[in-house]
Amino acid sequence: xxxxxxxxxxxxxxxxxxxxYPGTPSSEVIMTFHEExxxxxxxxxWAVNERVAFEIAYGAALAGVRAxxxxxxxxxxxxxxxxxxxxxxxxEGGLVVLVADDPGPHTTQxxxxxxxxxxxxxxxxxxxSTPAEVKDTVKKLFRLSEELKLPVxxxxxxxxxxxxxxxxxxEVEVLNPEPSFRKDPPRFVRAGMRWNLERHIWLDxxxxxxxxAASKLSFNSAEGGGDHCVVTEGVAFNYVxxxxxxxxxxxxxxxxxxxxxxxxxxxxxxxxxxCRRVLVVEELDPYLESEVKKIAFEExxxxxxxGKEEGLLPLEGELNPALVxxxxxxxxxxxxxxxxxxxxxxxVPERPPxxxxxxxxxxxxxxxxxxxxxxxxxxxxxxxxxDIGCYALSVNKPIEAIWTEHSMxxxxxxxxxxxxxGYDKPVVATIGDSTFFHxxxxxxxxxxxxxxxxxxxxxxxRVVAMTGHQSTPAWEVTESGRTARRVEIxxxxxxxxxxxxxxxxxxxxxxxxxxxATLIRRPGVKVIVARxxxxxxxxxxxxxxxxxRVLEDKCTGCRACVNVTGCPALYxxxxxVRILGDDCTGCGLCARxxxxxxxxxxxxx
Amino acid sequence: MSGVVNILIASVGGQGGLTLSRxxxxxxxxxxxxxxxxxxxxxxxxxxxxxSFVRVGERVLSPIFGRGEADYLLGLELVETLRAVGYLRNxxxxxxxxxxxxxxxxxxxxxxxxxxxxxxxxxxxVLGDRLHFIxxxxxxxxxxxxxxxxxxxxxxxxxxxxxxxxxxVEEAISRVLHGKxxxxxxxxxxxxxxxxxxxxxxxxxxx
Numbered sequence: 001x002x003x004x005x006x007x008x009x010x011x012x013x014x015x016x017x018x019x020x021y022p023g024t025p026s027s028e029v030i031m032t033f034h035e036e037x038x039x040x041x042x043x044x045x046w047a048v049n050e051r052v053a054f055e056i057a058y059g060a061a062l063a064g065v066r067a068x069x070x071x072x073x074x075x076x077x078x079x080x081x082x083x084x085x086x087x088x089x090x091x092e093g094g095l096v097v098l099v100a101d102d103p104g105p106h107t108t109q110x111x112x113x114x115x116x117x118x119x120x121x122x123x124x125x126x127x128x129s130t131p132a133e134v135k136d137t138v139k140k141l142f143r144l145s146e147e148l149k150l151p152v153x154x155x156x157x158x159x160x161x162x163x164x165x166x167x168x169x170x171e172v173e174v175l176n177p178e179p180s181f182r183k184d185p186p187r188f189v190r191a192g193m194r195w196n197l198e199r200h201i202w203l204d205x206x207x208x209x210x211x212x213a214a215s216k217l218s219f220n221s222a223e224g225g226g227d228h229c230v231v232t233e234g235v236a237f238n239y240v241x242x243x244x245x246x247x248x249x250x251x252x253x254x255x256x257x258x259x260x261x262x263x264x265x266x267x268x269x270x271x272x273x274x275c276r277r278v279l280v281v282e283e284l285d286p287y288l289e290s291e292v293k294k295i296a297f298e299e300x301x302x303x304x305x306x307g308k309e310e311g312l313l314p315l316e317g318e319l320n321p322a323l324v325x326x327x328x329x330x331x332x333x334x335x336x337x338x339x340x341x342x343x344x345x346x347x348v349p350e351r352p353p354x355x356x357x358x359x360x361x362x363x364x365x366x367x368x369x370x371x372x373x374x375x376x377x378x379x380x381x382x383x384x385x386x387d388i389g390c391y392a393l394s395v396n397k398p399i400e401a402i403w404t405e406h407s408m409x410x411x412x413x414x415x416x417x418x419x420x421x422g423y424d425k426p427v428v429a430t431i432g433d434s435t436f437f438h439x440x441x442x443x444x445x446x447x448x449x450x451x452x453x454x455x456x457x458x459x460x461x462r463v464v465a466m467t468g469h470q471s472t473p474a475w476e477v478t479e480s481g482r483t484a485r486r487v488e489i490x491x492x493x494x495x496x497x498x499x500x501x502x503x504x505x506x507x508x509x510x511x512x513x514x515x516x517a518t519l520i521r522r523p524g525v526k527v528i529v530a531r532x533x534x535x536x537x538x539x540x541x542x543x544x545x546x547x548x549r550v551l552e553d554k555c556t557g558c559r560a561c562v563n564v565t566g567c568p569a570l571y572x573x574x575x576x577v578r579i580l581g582d583d584c585t586g587c588g589l590c591a592r593x594x595x596x597x598x599x600x601x602x603x604x605x
Numbered sequence: 606m607s608g609v610v611n612i613l614i615a616s617v618g619g620q621g622g623l624t625l626s627r628x629x630x631x632x633x634x635x636x637x638x639x640x641x642x643x644x645x646x647x648x649x650x651x652x653x654x655x656x657s658f659v660r661v662g663e664r665v666l667s668p669i670f671g672r673g674e675a676d677y678l679l680g681l682e683l684v685e686t687l688r689a690v691g692y693l694r695n696x697x698x699x700x701x702x703x704x705x706x707x708x709x710x711x712x713x714x715x716x717x718x719x720x721x722x723x724x725x726x727x728x729x730x731v732l733g734d735r736l737h738f739i740x741x742x743x744x745x746x747x748x749x750x751x752x753x754x755x756x757x758x759x760x761x762x763x764x765x766x767x768x769x770x771x772x773x774v775e776e777a778i779s780r781v782l783h784g785k786x787x788x789x790x791x792x793x794x795x796x797x798x799x800x801x802x803x804x805x806x807x808x809x810x811x812x
Contacts, residue, residue, distance in 0.1 A: 351652075397710065
């Protein structure tokens with residue numbers, strides 16, 4: 001997998017510090033170190049959020065050791081503050097920042113194109129096209145980072161991070177840097193405005209050297225000849241190469257750009273001078289396309305440039321081989337890809353991702369809805385702000401709980417905003433444990449300090465569940481085996497000074513509904529910590545789980561069970577509800593909502 | 606082999622579709638072939654629709670392919686198999702496990718209730734004799750666990766496509782899985798392989 005190749009590349013480069021925050025499609029880099037790298041003298045740990053992760057890696061790089069930090073695209077937004085400043089101060093040891101964009105999008109709130117960040121932060125950015133290539137790219141970027149004394153960003157997209165392909169392993173570099181840190185205020189203190197101006201000039205001088213330094217490490221390549229040129233990068237290169245197999249009559253030159261920022265001007269000038277027509281194929285925004293047009297303008301080249309701005313490829317969504325073939329067909333006016341095949345079609349019920357069988361979030365949101373009703377409010381008048389994590393899946397039928405899902409930690413602050421705008425009914429924020437640690441704490445401080453009336457549910461399942469069960473600051477031993485000090489959410493919440501805090505197990509549905517009904521009417525900031533481990537984690541530790549079955553003669557097919565819980569282990573067929581025995585985790589929630597007592601625990605279960 | 610074989614694995618998260626794609630990728634590498642797989646992990650990992658693209662050949666670059674380009678569709682679940690038929694070539698073959706895990710949406714009032722039979726019927730109508738309907742659960746359980754349904758389909762695939770030798774498949778399974786699951790999956794692979802051989806009467810590539 002691309003992410004495994006990135007981990008391997010960093011390992012071969014002698015990396016000493018690896019950190020980040022889980023986020024699809026970037027998570028498997030650190031997970032690979034955790035699985036394969038036990039016992040190695042490398043610090044590999046998840047951090048509380050991306051900015052902290054970057055700052056840790058940055059501090060390590062100041063000491064002269066090699067460091068890697070990983071994040072998904074919105075994580076780069078979180079880390080952007082220290083990243084932009086780091087361009088002025090620079091590094092000693094190599095520092096590679098992995099940011100994984102998600103065209104599609106498959107698992108991300110926006111189709112952010114993080115290439116623009118390189119321009120904004122004035123930091124070199126590179127990309128790669130295949131798992132084998134990205135492993136070597138990582139190694140080269142550590143060297144480049146040290147030569148330039150700048151952090152370097154590796155930008156990937158989902159189809160590289162999660163693509164599996166053959167990779168040839170290389171030698172591991174043996175580096176034994178003696179960690180040191182020399183006091184140098186003009187370089188490391190960004191409080192001096194004259195120093196900042198000087199460092200900006202230094203940075204611009206370094207950026208002017210990037211292409212030359214990178215070319216020694218062999219980035220960017222061109223193949224083929226003729227005046228028809230395709231400029232491409234990253235995963236799109238693969239689609240271009242395979243599509244060109246269909247074109248026999250026209251020579252097409254493929255210009256592969258690995259250096260995203262600063263653009264490799266000399267390389268592009270050299271090749272574009274041979275071109276008459278240019279097609280730019282790239283994921284997300286027409287970033288490369290604007291660079292090509294700029295160079296053509298600066299050089300006075302008479303180029304006919306086509307790409308996303310001309311509508312040959314879509315501005316939104318993910319590229320795929322068929323889209324690229326179609327664009328090439330139009331561009332060369334040859335039907336590329338042969339006869340269109342007749343597609344089979346079928347209409348199938350949708351499968352929006354559900355909360356898992358026995359998920360404590362299902363219990364929490366049911367308790368919340370019951371509590372709101374019990375307190376005398378309509379569900380339609382009590383906004384439930386959501387946050388980032390599995391519990392956002394509660395938006396789907398039949399639970400349909402959350403009204404918003406925005407960015408890490410935003411549930412609490414957005415709920416506060418609605419309240420101070422004058423909204424006169426109760427407002428609820430729901431946030432997961434890891435999201436609370438990541439960005440919820442400052443928001444809670446704000447709400448407490450301004451004495452806003454707010455009910456906050458912290459959905460504490462003891463793990464970063466959605467991205468594959470990573471550790472939180474509440475773990476006493478991390479994935480690497482490191483003994484850690486447990487940070488207790490209740491202590492944090494109490495120390496902030498909330499008006500009331502209650503800890504409940506959402507599996508005790510009535511108790512939790514009662515807590516909601518009581519607290520929602522009271523003034524001030526009230527916190528319910530709904531604590532129950534992620535069921536998928538919990539059942540792994542259980543020797544046996546209870547199993548439930550449906551008494552066919554009692555089941556009337558009313559479907560109350562599935563209509564309330566939305567449990568994916570239940571389904572309706574032949575006028576009766578059935579239970580998928582493989583998937584049932586024995587939580588018993590369905591049985592509780594069956595009005596006919598038709599769902600019972602299996603004997604000896 | 607010449608050209609590239611495109612395989613699409615359609616499954617419900619948690620069924621082992623990703624493991625199956627990994628085993629095929631591993632087998633390709635051991636066999637000395639080029640391979641790419643493309644899938645999205647993370648959200649909807651469990652109980653959501655999961656599509657894994659697997660491409661095996663002498664030289665493969667792209668990790669995904671388009672609709673109408675799959676040579677094989679491996680369906681670990683009937684609804685997902687039906688959802689993915691648009692990816693199959695006109696000459697492509699679907700290998701479908703007789704597993705039925707309908708999405709929650711189709712069980713909610715007042716949505717029209719689908720049944721296992723109606724989904725299977727729809728698949729047969731669309732694909733005709735291009736559909737191999739496999740009693741995968743029965744064979745997997747015979748091999749030791751229902752969790753080896755993916756390996757049963759691998760057996761059917763390899764009997765039909767003749768991509769790998771048995772030794773290569775066994776090696777790939779032992780690299781991807783651990784413990785008892787290795788033995789069970791190897792058995793399940795042979796169950797699938799023999800089922801196809803018996804029904805079609807063709808020899809295997811040996812090994």
